[in-house]
Amino acid sequence: MSTFFDEMKTSFEAVPRKEGEISTLEFLEASESLVKLFDLLGSSAFSIVQSDMNGNINKVSSKFLSDPINCDTLQKLILTEVKEKGKKTATQGLLWLTRGLQFTAVAMRKCIDNQTWELSKCFESAYGETLTKYHSMLVRPVFKLAMKACPYRKDFFEKLGNDLTKVNEQLLAWVSSLESVVEEIMKFFESGNYGKGL
Template sequence: MSTFFDEMKKSFADVPISDSKIDTAAFLEASESLVKLFDLLGSSAFAVVQKDMTGNINKIRTKLLADPSGAGTLQDLILSEAGGKTKTATQGLLWLSRGLQFTAQAMRETVNRPADELTKTFTDAYGKTLSQFHGMLVKPIFKLAMKACPYRKDFFEKLGADQAKVAEQLEAWLKALENVVKTIMDFFTSGNYGKGL
């Protein structure tokens, strides 16, 4: 029986990282697969999250296609734009990474707190991650999305019928996602590359 994770084009667990550098093409495929997770949450309120993430994926992909050697890893991509005026891909990566950080936090809270419903775990995760970067116009949209989360039981059933397999795959995917997000965020911090973006 296949699960949501079996059907992914690429899992974060399969994204190559060498010398702390993350392969851009694989990262983009894994990010696109993650965006589909919001379909399972079943609320149109999450469309804004998906649209934002997809827009940022496209900014990074445009850069990768234009400069395959200079943007082969996410770190190289950031460095290739660091000295220039245009930092479209870097900005896209920063915001996509924040979205991934929120998703990782939301899923981690959900896994670690089996008694809590998704409305609670996702709202808490939003407060710990994206909320600080959102202004007065965006916050209410996201808070509405969190309130529209499905029941925990229904969400996990959508991930797959074999719950033991789902739990195992979710943990492997989540650990890898958390590692990728930490690696990117640490790199942004190391050179203050996100300044003014």
């Protein structure tokens, strides 16, 4: 029986990283696969999270498709936009997408580390640690509503796959890779203050 992770087009584990540079194409595919995780949460409340992430994926994707040679890694993509001195649409998209990925990584890590926690607690706690500081007073209640609409942990894990041992192994590997990619991107943003004003 296949699991949610088997069905992914690209997993974060498969994203090539040469000398700390992250391949743009596979990163985008892995991010698209991650967004499908919110379908399993089964609540329309999460559509705001999905549409936000998809919008940011599109911003990065448009830039990549317009200049695939100079934007073949995320680091080069940011530096290309810096050089162009224009609107940093893709850089902004990547920054917000990475924040969304970090929120997902923290929530799923909490699920792994706290076997008795329900999903809503994992996501609420992750939101408090990650996205809430970037969100306005208008956006926060919408996200908080989405967290409360999480399905029961047991039901969610059943949707990930029938073989729970396999699902847990794959989830751990996936989250670890996701955390590592997020950390790499955040480090690069900080190294040149590329997220300033975005």
